[in-house]
Amino acid sequence: MRYGEWGYEGIVVTDWGGENDRVAGLVAGNQLEMPSSAGVTDCEIVEAVRAGCINESLLDERVDSLLRLVFESSEQAKARRRFSAAEHMAAAREAACKAAVLVKNEGNVLPLADNARVTVIGEFAKISRYQGAGSSLIVPTRLTSAIDALRKDTELTLVGYEPGFHRFGGKSKRKHNRAVALARRADIALVFLGLDEGSEAEGVDRLHMRLPENQIELLRAVRAVTKTVIAVVSGGSPVEAEWAEYADAVLLTYLGGQECGGAVADLLTGVVSPSGKLAETYPVSYTDVPSAGNYPGKEMTAEHRESIYIGYRYYDAANKPVTWPFGYGLTYTTFDYSELSIERDEVAFTIHNTGARAGEEIAQVYITKKDSAVFRAQKELKGFIKVALVPGETKRVSVRLDEHAFRYFNVAKNAWVEEPGEYDVLVGASSREIRLTLTVARAGESVNTPNAASELPHYYKADPANVSDAEFAALLGRPLPQSGWDREKPLCYHDTIGQGRYKRGFARFLYGMVRTIRRICFLVGHPVAANNVMFAMNLPYRQLARLTGGTVDQAMLDGILVMANGQFWRGLGQTLRACGRKRRRRGPRNEN
Known part of the structure; x- marks a missing residue:
């Protein structure tokens, strides 16, 4: 598929220590093993060639692919292009602004007015959580914290700063009390919350989706003594957000990079209007997540019993209440949608900025199959477009649907198949905020469905949490493998x-x-x-x-x-x- 159907021309690199069999990997198309084994697995390849297990021409082919990359990248390295650190910082700031998502803004408390008196609380304001760990860990050319940007780049009156809590959890009565005392001194508190560097990382499974309790306790206490509370939350993944009731506004910055602090200052003061939308759903509780009962997996297996029911595909199909839906995000203006049409595979509609500020809207196109004979998502995102509009401006925009837009993958036929019948084309501001709907009829093709509803009752009911072993085996098309370790068996090479x-x-x-x-x-x-x-x-x-x-x-x-x-x-x-x-x-x- 990789080199054939997809036409891939690059090389395949293993994950760090992720290759089980160097010779089998070579045959499958892998060129580079990481990290280097200092010749240990090279000897395995040599022995395989000598024994006639693989043809030397195959080895030559893999080496040629790797050498092409070496030569091409070496030529590029010789160029030693100069770059402007200032231009890169500006680009990083713009990217962080566009990636942040405003999910709450009651009473339009944001953007903040010039000279507003604010307190800044939370260690994340001073020491940014701006990147992940492991392979993604880099050293930035410069790092701008939110507190520095708020002082330098805004007209706000900063009354003071307090860290408020231990970054890695645990209670500190002194820090808590000092932060609450500071919050009393101004009508607006900017409270910076988030997941610390140890809460989520490559190679470590999260056991829950909560923010640390010491942060939630502080937010609750600040709410009790301050007129307006704005929560700025950093982290790489969704969290349970019952704490949002204590904030008037919530801005999610995710891991915003080295200029995340500057972006926060721009967004809070309205220099830039938020335009990001959620690329994931924020569930009410971790127990609502369809994989909660099977994650992070059993001893020998990780079972993805949820099948296609991931994110909004599950929550929308099962009508689950959520905190913030997929595709959701606010800005400092409002938009109206109208005049939906579709011609061939081009979906067109009109967007009008009905507010008083310039802004950008990300309009999303979903497809729903009516009365489907197979189990599939209640709606599927098929395209989106970002539109910039000044107040009062109207634009006609279009989204092209690709060849898979109305199809599902039929495992029995091993091909993409389009069911005949009626489909709804939906256009909206999120998966839960559909503004326009148009029904179209498609000829499709009639084929046998891979599984009957009687075989997979819980999949057809969008209830993956209650899928039985028999159902899962029927979906897989084979018996389930052993899931637990044999604790009486001696440890061997493949054990951990x-x-x-x-x-x-x-x-x-x-x-x-x-x-x-x-x-x-x-x-x-x-x-x-x-x-x-x-x-x-x-x-x-x-x-x-x-x-x-x-x-x-x-x-x-x-x-x-x-x-x-x-x-x-x-x-x-x-x-x-x-x-x-x-x-x-x-x-x-x-x-x-």
Whole structure:
């Protein structure tokens, strides 16, 4: 599919430590393994070629693809183009403004008037949560905090700043009380909340969707002593938002990059009108999430029983109440939609700015199949357009539908299929705010449906939370694999360090050591390092040889597994002897 149907011409790179079999990966189309195994898996490829398991021409093909990338990127690197840091900062600020989403603005408390007296509360105002962790961690050319931008770039009167809470959770009565006392001194409080660097990260599953309780308690207390409360929330993913009742306005900045602070200042004061829309749904509670009962997975499997019912495809089909729906977002003006038409695959409509300020609207086009014979989403986003309008301006806009707009993927036919019948074309400001509807008839084609409603009753009722094992197996088309670890079975190459929690001796020691190191990292204020340590918890033993660059070879790994399986001294001796043999093979070091 990748190189054929999609016409992909680039290379395939593994995830960090994610390759199980280097030779099988090579055959499947993988060129580059990350990180380097320092030649360990290269030897596996050489042996496979010598044994006739793979053809040397296949290896040549993979190497050629990789070398093309090397040569092309080397030529680009030689150019050493200059760049303007100031221009890049301006672009980062613009991107952060467009990405932020205003989800509440009761009484039009935003934008703030010039010279408004405000207090700034919350450590996220001073130390921005502007990026993720792991692979996405970068060093910015400059980092602008919200408190600095509010002081430098606005006409607001800042009465003072207090951090208010411990960033990584836990109560501080002194910080809490100082923040509440500060909030009494002005009519407007800007409260900066969010998920800290340890709450969400690559390789670590979230166990809940809540903001830390110390932040919610502070927001509630500030609400009690301040006339107007504006919450600015940073984080990389949705949270339960019952706390929003304590705020008059809520601005979601997500992870806004190095100029996030400047963007917050622009948005709060109306220099820029918010124009972002949610690319996800904010559920009322985590228990409403269709995958809640199966996430983050069982011991050996991660079951996606929700199938197509992800995000708005589930919430809208099941008529679930949500806090903020997919595609939702406010601005400082209002828009009217009218005159919907469709000709061939072009959806056209008119948008009019009915407010007093300039703004941008993201209009969305959804498709609904009436009386579908297959289970599918109640509506599906098929296109959108962003339109900039000054007050009183009207524009006629259009969205082109692609060849898959009315189709679903029929697994029995292994192809995209369009059902015959009537479809509703919906245009709206979010998945829950449909402004225009037009019904169209499509000829389609009549084919057998892959599964009957009697086989998949809960899927047809948009009730994935109650899907049985039999239903899920019917959907998969095969029996369900074993989901739990065999705790009596000796550990092998493909087992993980995390399985040591069910063992004794050295395996349990390794498991405990990883957990202890993670706790220490959190205690000393290094949450990113703490989450990186958890990478080791799910590391198969086979990766020890690869990720240590051959420092631990196969013979040593065999000894470590003997230790992990309850024969510590025998395994230790085996490991040490293997280490000695390896040193002798290398020979004496050249001291020169």
